[in-house]
Amino acid sequence: MSTLDNLPLDTTCALLADRLTVGWPTSGWADPAIQHHGGLMGFQRLHPREHRAGFDTPTTKIRLLATEPLRLDDGQLGAHIPPMIARGGIGECDIIALRPDALHVALPRNPPDAAGGAARLLAHIYVAHDDGTLLELQVYIDPAGLQTEGLPTARRFALKLATSIASGPRQYLAGPRPADLELPGHAEATEPVVQLELAHRFVTTLDAGTDFHVYRAFELLPYDVARDPRLMVYLGRHPKMQGTPQRELNAPLFGQDLKWRAWAEPNGNGMTRARETIALLPGFETLSCHVRLDYADDAQLAPLDAMVASLAMGPRRA
Numbered sequence: 001m002s003t004l005d006n007l008p009l010d011t012t013c014a015l016l017a018d019r020l021t022v023g024w025p026t027s028g029w030a031d032p033a034i035q036h037h038g039g040l041m042g043f044q045r046l047h048p049r050e051h052r053a054g055f056d057t058p059t060t061k062i063r064l065l066a067t068e069p070l071r072l073d074d075g076q077l078g079a080h081i082p083p084m085i086a087r088g089g090i091g092e093c094d095i096i097a098l099r100p101d102a103l104h105v106a107l108p109r110n111p112p113d114a115a116g117g118a119a120r121l122l123a124h125i126y127v128a129h130d131d132g133t134l135l136e137l138q139v140y141i142d143p144a145g146l147q148t149e150g151l152p153t154a155r156r157f158a159l160k161l162a163t164s165i166a167s168g169p170r171q172y173l174a175g176p177r178p179a180d181l182e183l184p185g186h187a188e189a190t191e192p193v194v195q196l197e198l199a200h201r202f203v204t205t206l207d208a209g210t211d212f213h214v215y216r217a218f219e220l221l222p223y224d225v226a227r228d229p230r231l232m233v234y235l236g237r238h239p240k241m242q243g244t245p246q247r248e249l250n251a252p253l254f255g256q257d258l259k260w261r262a263w264a265e266p267n268g269n270g271m272t273r274a275r276e277t278i279a280l281l282p283g284f285e286t287l288s289c290h291v292r293l294d295y296a297d298d299a300q301l302a303p304l305d306a307m308v309a310s311l312a313m314g315p316r317r318a
Contacts, residue, residue, distance in 0.1 A: 003057040003060060003149070004057070004062075004149050004156075004157040005153055005156065005157070007025055007157070008025065009024055009160065009161070009164055010025065010026055011024050011025070011026050011028075012024060013053050014030070014168060015030070015053065015064075015066040015168075016051050016066050016205075017051075017170060017205065017206070018169055018170040019069075019129065019135070019167070019168045019170050019171065019172065020127065020129070020137075020165060020166070020167065020168050021164075021165070021166050021168050022064070022137075022161060022164050022165050022166075023160070023161065023164030024055070025055050027055050027056075028053060028054060028055030029054060029055065030051070030052070030053040051066045052064070052065055053066075057145075059145055059148045060141065060142065060145030060146075060148060060149055061141065061142040061145055062139065062141055062145070062157075063139075063141075064137060064138070064139055064140075064161070065137065065140070066135065066136070066137045067135070067136050067137075068205065069129065069133035069135050069172055069203075069220060070133065070135075070136070070221065070222060071132075071133065071134070071220040071221055071222050072128055072132060072133060072222075073222070075101065075128070075132075077101060077103075077104060077126060077128045077134070078097060078100060078104060080126075081095055081106065081126055082095075084223050085106050085124070087223065087224070088124065090106070090108050091108055091112060092110070093106040093107055093108050093109065093124075094106070094107045101128060102128045103125070103126070103128070103162065103165060104126045105123055105125050105126075105158070106123065106124040106125075106126070107122075107123050107155050107159075108122075108124075111141070111151070114140060115140075117143070118142065118143075119140040119141065119142055119143070120140065120142075120143055120146050121138060121139075121140055122139045122154055123138070123139040123155070123158035123159075123161075123162065124136065124138055125137040125138070125139065125161075127165055127167075129171070129172075130167040131167075131171035133172050133220060134223070137165070139158045139161060139162075172220070173203065174220055175199050175201065175202045175203070176198060176199060177198050178195065178197055178198070178317050178318070179195075179196045179198050179204050179217075180193040180195060180316050180317055180318055181196055181204075181213070181233060182213065183213065183235050183281070183284075183287060184210075184213050184235060184236055184287075185211065189316060192313050192314060192315060192316075193313075193315070193316050194235065194281070194289065194311055194312070195310070195313070195317065196215075196217070196233070196307060196310055196311055197306070197310035198217060198307065199217075199219075199303035199304075199306055200303070201221075202217050202219050202220075202303065202307070203217070203218065203220060204217050211236055211238075212234060212236025212237065213234075213235045213236065214232065214233070214234050214235075215232070215235070216230060216231070216232050216233075217231040217233075218230045228300075229293075229295040229303065229304055230293070230294040230295075230304075231291070231292075231307050232291070232292040232293075233289065233290070233291055233311070234288075234289065234290035234291075234292075235281070235288075235289055236288065237287060237288065239288045239289075239290035241261065241276060241278065241290075242276060242292065243261060243263045243265075243274055243276060243292075245261035245262065246262060246263040247261075247262050247263075248260065248261060248262065249275070251277075252309070253279050253308065253311065254279055254281070254282050254289070254311060254313070255282075258277045260276065260277040261276055261277070262275040263275075270296060272294055272296065273296065273297075274292060274293060274294045276290065276291060276292040277290075278291075279291075281313065283313060289311075291311070293305075293308070
């Protein structure tokens with residue numbers, strides 16, 4: 001007996017820091033703090049670029065993944081769907097344009113396995129946001145739930161979810177522009193921030209923990225660019241180096257000449273180069289700043305270097 005056909009979407013779930021909203025059952029969750037189960041169908045976020053939501057019925061598990069944006073220069077969403085599906089390798093799909101300029105859904109005819117067989121990809125949703133970006137969402141179902149519900153019912157539910165999607169109140173504001181990185185536990189308007197000058201076409205996201213903030217600045221790029229340059233700024237009390245250093249170099253941060261660790265590693269589409277360092281925040285005895293840069297070549301490194309050079313403690317500007 002189907003549970004999805006009769007499941008009401010009686011609340012709204014905010015995704016990607018209020019940049020999208022989707023209709024959602026009241027029993028569902030979004031990006032829960034608890035992380036006692038791993039994997040796609042559990043509760044642990046797979047990647048900081050993803051926002052996850054899900055719910056369980058007595059017979060079925062549904063998971064929704066929303067990922068950070070891509071650049072949509074021409075506004076022609078429909079023209080980009082076939083090559084994006086081919087690039088994703090999800091097989092033959094039925095493509096439904098719910099809103100021709102803003103919302104397309106690709107329904108795999110044979111939902112492929114994901115997460116080592118723990119899930120099946122039910123739908124891939126493409127959304128043209130009001131801010132000119134392209135956002136992607138994937139809907140997954142557990143294999144037992146798919147067998148119980150049947151593919152037609154599961155597809156209808158995926159389309160119901162997709163139909164409820166709308167642009168949220170927040171937008172991605174791309175650089176060049178100033179950005180203020182708030183310190184954890186220092187939210188008052190009179191307290192200092194880390195000032196950052198975003199480079200052209202870069203945007204920021206924030207992952208806020210109990211005693212740390214992780215900011216990521218990345219460039220909005222089209223879907224067919226394999227690797228995007230990225231700046232990570234961790235502000236908190238427990239920084240930790242991440243890479244295996246292959247060499248060291250000296251470069252400034254907050255006016256201090258520091259040692260940076262550098263390395264390169266394969267990423268499936270070539271090599272990713274990275275460097276990182278940790279420094280105490282000026283004026284603080286217990287708060288540190290961990291900075292990491294990821295890039296493919298010197299051209300991608302240039303805007304990252306410029307943003308690192310712009311980091312400074314100062315008053316809020318917005």
